[in-house]
Amino acid sequence: MKQQAPIPPIGRVVATEQKPSTPHQFYFWTARSSPIGIGAIVRVDSDERVIHGVVTDGFAYSDLETPLDAVIGAEGDPAGLIDPTARSEIRLYLAAVLRHHPEEPLQPVPLGAVHLATDADVTVALRMDSFTDGEESTGIPVGVYAGGGLEAPVYLDADFLVGPEAAHLNITGVSGLATKTSAVEFLLTSIFQTFPTQKGSVAALCFNVKGPDLCFLDQAGSLEETDRNIYDRLGLVPEPFAAFQCYAPYKADGVNLNTLRTHPDLEGNTRPLVWGLRQVLDYAEVLLNRDDIDAKAGAFIDFLAERVVGQEFRDDSLRAKPFRVETFADLEEFFRAIFDWMEALNRGGEIWRTHHIATIRKVRNRLGNISTRSKGLVTDDGEVHDLPWGEFTDRAVYTVDVAGLDPLAQDLVFARVVSVLKEQLERRTLGVDHVIVFVDELNKYAPSDGPETYVRKMLLDLSERGRYLGLVLFSAQQFRSQVHRRVVGNAGTALFGRMDNDELTMGGYSTLSAAIKAKLATLPKGELMIRHPHFTQPIFVRFPRPAVLTGRDGVQRFPPSPDLPFPDAVARVLRGMDSTLSTEEIRDLVAGRRAEDVRRSLHATQRSRPDDPMAYFRACLGRAVVAESRDMRRGIPGVRSAPDPYA
Amino acid sequence: MSSVPRTRPHVHHLAPLRRALSSCGLVPSSMPSAGGLGRADDAAVRPASLVGDAVLSSFPCGPPVGCPEALGFLDGIQRHQIVAYDGPSPLVLGWVAAGVLLRTGRELKPTMAGTAQLAIGRETVLAKAADALHGFEVLPLEPPDDLHPAHDLDVARGMVDRRRAQLEEEIGQRFRATSSAWLLIDGSLSHSTAWSQDPRMLGIAKSHAILPFDGRALTTYLQLPEGCRTSLFRPATRGGRETFSWGLRLREWMGKDPFHGLVRIEAAPTEETRRRASEYSQWILAERSPLSAPDVRWDRQLYGMRAVERYLGAILGE
Incomplete structure (x- = not known):
């Protein structure tokens, strides 16, 4: 049998009086051409122990004592002759310890050879062996660790992501880089495909607060080969969400939906959201x-x-x-x-x-x-279209599109939806065991300062008590520092995309090295830094594009239907239930009827989904009462009285 | 009653005085560069004989041009330390190392190196310490009759010096046996017959304890402008191995001292050397950069040589 040659080390631990090794960090040097970079995971082998670490900082030294020597050497001319000899330079890296083996006694990192981590090393270093091994694995793939040509899967522990040990996820990053929403969409795919059977059922409810971001989760998006490779590596199937429903309130007219998902092809699972008193x-x-x-x-x-x-x-x-x-x-x-x-x-x-x-x-x-x-969301007439309370299904995504709503109405939607979720999960009547609630722009709904609002109190309660109920908050924002500390602090898992430099100067990031901050400030699309209870240090991973249509592409492929005049809009809704209906017939039916009556009948029909929508609608509408005009009769003239003798 | 001088003496503000001396025909200067004059005990003038020219002249070498081929740098280091006394007689330990760094492309790579550790003392001292000196080359001291420890130490230092030169020669020979690359040697070639005849070796002498000229020629030699070389000459060496040599000014020296940036190059006494002396000088001029600071001899020390010394220092555990 051919024996594999041992992989040579890429560096060696160096410990000096000025830069000693400690139980939590160590320095090592490498060749200049080494593939080591910030975030790389390494293994230190010594006779007595094995240590895994992640590179958090890097240094380059030359033998120059002052910059003046370089100037003199170049005779003051930066464009002068290239030195025939490259000046001696070393690469020194600082690594934070991820794990010691054996873990006790905890000792400083010994001098030893440093190797690039292998797949197995990544598993051990991130303590993933404790939850990915065995039949009841609770690993949820979150991306691949990429370093030195290696692409090793990284898993989150479902017990710490969805509860009950810890729960909630918060993601921070600048807007416009397709990171926050994409990461959550991918992670939902991953959770739905790998959620441990023994943990029961799970559904997701996403609040779409801007544009059409979360409106096309049932439609397949385009993926590149690199994305497919990552899906393969993680053992996931790149496919959109099979069970998806989008809920949106009406516009003020009460018949046109206030969402960008109004294309006729998507009407089947686009539902109105209307509440009453x-x-x-x-x-x-x-x-x-x-x-x-x-x-x-x-x-x-x-x-x-x-x-x-x-x-x-x-x-x-x-x-x-x-x-x-x-x-x-x-x-x-x-x-x-x-x-x-x-x-x-x-x-x-x-x-x-x-x-x-x-x-x-x-x-x-x-x-x-x-x-x-809140016209459109709140109706005067009492007809209600609500989320399918009590009938949530396993691995289903429900998007509530509140992007077009007044902020006050958005608050109402958040408060009521989350409260009902909480009530039903508490009573175990929702239909699923766990619900992941995704809220973007968290700094708007749970700001670190400003007045105490009902929504903020509710989010605080959710972040602090939700995990016991199976109610999990996935939240996102541009600036983590502007979100209430207890909301982000209770998130067991934190993801960081590309960060704003100003944000990185805030106190919450003080534990990160300058190099990590520099990497965060320039992080490319599709890369994240992860904090998770099992990882003793932040880890960088690469994740694939979600397999769903992005909002922008969705609007291009499924352009929203234009708002129609009232009778035509009514006809469109009814034809959505039965395409054989005649628009003309519906127009004639509603002609001259009061708009409130038509709306009430239409909503009743939508809610009941009868076999014969037209008949049902007609029955709800009732007979038309023809207005009759009658000539006013002349009244009887009053008795002419005699002049008042006392006047 | 003492009179107050009109101008107060000031040890640092000498610029006006230097300007005044310059107008008197003197060359403003300062203290000699570190190590430029060599050891005072060795200081001498040993007139050399010119090769070709009747009068020592200076020639511009042309712009610096890096050696187009692989280039080796050979150097050695030595350390010594008193570790014990037997009565007035010291036991001196010495460590010597020599090695070659070969430059291919722009990278210097260690090619070969050797070390030796020495134990030097009078016979009686070495006999008593024999059990503790495993692994050391034991070298009996042959000092003057008097028992002054300083004399013993001086002789021991010389023995370490010679052993280092010997090791350098061994390493040079080993290198030549495996490579025909150009080799720059730190110091003179005349210690070794093989070196002095090697057509692809250049010796770089940074120390000027032995001056090759006197009188007007010495002035020409010491006032050589930057980027210029002197006529070729045959240095008068104690070993008697003939080489061709020339002075080369690596850096501007005005305002510093005449030895600043001055090196003496040695090469095999061949016609090719006569023909290519300026070309070799261009190569060496190119080696001024990178600057070998913080070495105190940075004005004459080539970066490659300094790299060898650092490498050897690391081997000796410095």
Whole structure:
């Protein structure tokens, strides 16, 4: 059998009084032509122990004592004769220890030969052997470590990524380099394909906050050979998400969806997201700032939520017929009744059931404002289209497109969706065991400074308690330093793409060497630095492009349908359910009908998805009531009275 | 009553005085370069005989041009230390090393090296220390009759010096046996018959303890302009092995001292040497860079030689 020649070392540990080896770092020198670079993983062999380390800094020395010597040597002319002899120069590297073997007693790194890491070394150095070996491996491929011609797979531990040991992932990087979103899309692919069976089911819910970034996750994107090689190396199949649904609110007209995913070919899994009063009232705190919600207003809102909305409410002093408040329109009618009652009382009628009229007016104004500012998301008529609560499916991605929404409405969506996820995961009624929630622009929703908002509190709660429930936050932002410390601090795994230089000067990066920072500031597309509980030092990896269509390509391949006039938009929605329907017939049907009636019928049809949409729609719409105009009769003239004798 | 001088003496502000001396026909200068004058004990003038020219002249060599072929640098180092006394007699340990770095392309690579460690002392001292001197070449001291330790040390130092020269010669011969590359030797070629006849060796003498001229010729020799060489001459050597030699100014010396940047080149006494002396000088001029600082002899030390010394120093564990 042919024996393989031992791989020669590429360097040797050097320890001096000025630069000694310690248990956590060591220096080694290499030849000038060595392939070692910042982030390279190396192995030190000595008689008594093996140490793995990662290169964190590099130095080059020549035998010059001062720059002046170089000037004199060149006779002051930088363009002068090239030296016949290259000046002596050495390469010295500083490496941070990743792992000692044996681990005890922990001792300084001995003098020894330094080798480039092999696949096996990378596994040991990053302690991946503890979770990738055996039948119940919890390894999730995150990319390949590339160094010295080696491409070794790097895995994250699912127990530390999705819980319960640790959880959450945060990714930082400058915008426009297709790193943050791409990395998350790739990682979701990886999780869906390799999530350990014994850990149960997993789904993802992505908030699309800008452009069409996350709207085409079910469509295949183009990949290069290098990307396919990485997928191969990681044992993954490059394919888009098979189970994908996109939810988007309507525009103000209530029929055109407020998303860039409106191409007819994609209608099958593009759904409206419309909420009514009940869904909004529970999260009124999100929509009303501290100045709005004082104790009195809060008490009145609670009264409405608990006693009035969604049930029969009787108050004979207001009117004999009980109230049934299901919609904003019903709520307005209810408020009107209160005000009428107070006005009827004239003076002294300022209190209704312990609530002052000013408080009632304030709450009415603020709640009324919600349906105006969030038109399209919040409906007056009570027809609701919601996420498939209780029916989430394993390995499915749900995108909630809030890019076109008012910031206030975005907050409402975040708050309600995450709260319901939490409730249902707690009760184990969601349909899956784990949900990964992806939120981009985290610095906007959980800023490190500024007022305490409901969304920030909710994200804090999610980051601190989510892992026990199976609710995992994957978040991204440009500037990690501008995000609340507890939100990023609770992320067990942190990814860093190319970083802004100013950001790198912030205190949170002080543990990184200048060389690591320099590498981060110039990191190419498709490379990340990873911090993970099993890795004692940050590691650089390369990941492939996601196998899904990017937002930009998606919009080119599936151009959004133009907004249509109301009757045509209604026809398009119905034809989406049954392409045999005639646009003309639908136009004729809705002609002259009130828009609110048409919308209500359309939403009911969409929600029910009947076999015969047209019949259902027609039934919901009811018969048209033809307006009749009648001539006003002349009234009976009054009795002409005699002149007032007292006038 | 003492009078106050009009001008206060100042040891550092000599520029005005130097300018004044220059107008008197003198050449402004400063202290000699380190090691340029060699050891005072050896200082002498041994007139050389000119080759070809009737009068010692200077010639511009032309621009520096790197040697177009592989070029070796041979040098040696030596260290010594007193480690014990037996009465007044010291036991001196010496370490010598010699080696060749060969330049191909622009990279210097160690090609061969040798070391020796010496134990030097009077017979009685060496006898007593015999058990502790395994691995050392034991060299009995033959000092003057008096027992002054300084004399013993001086003789021991000379013995280390000779052993180093011997090792250099051995290494040079070994190198020549395996390579025909040009070889620059640190010092004179006249110590070795083989070297003095080798057509592809050049000796670079940085020390000027022995001056080859006196009178007007010496002035010409010492005031050689930068980038110029002298006429060829045959140095008067104690060993009697003939070489051709010439002075070469590597660096501007005005304002420094006459030995600054001055080296003496030796080559085999052949017609080819006469013909190519300027070309060889151009090669050596090119070796001024990289500067061999922080070596104190940086004005004359070639970078390749310094690299050999550092290499040998590392071998000796410095």
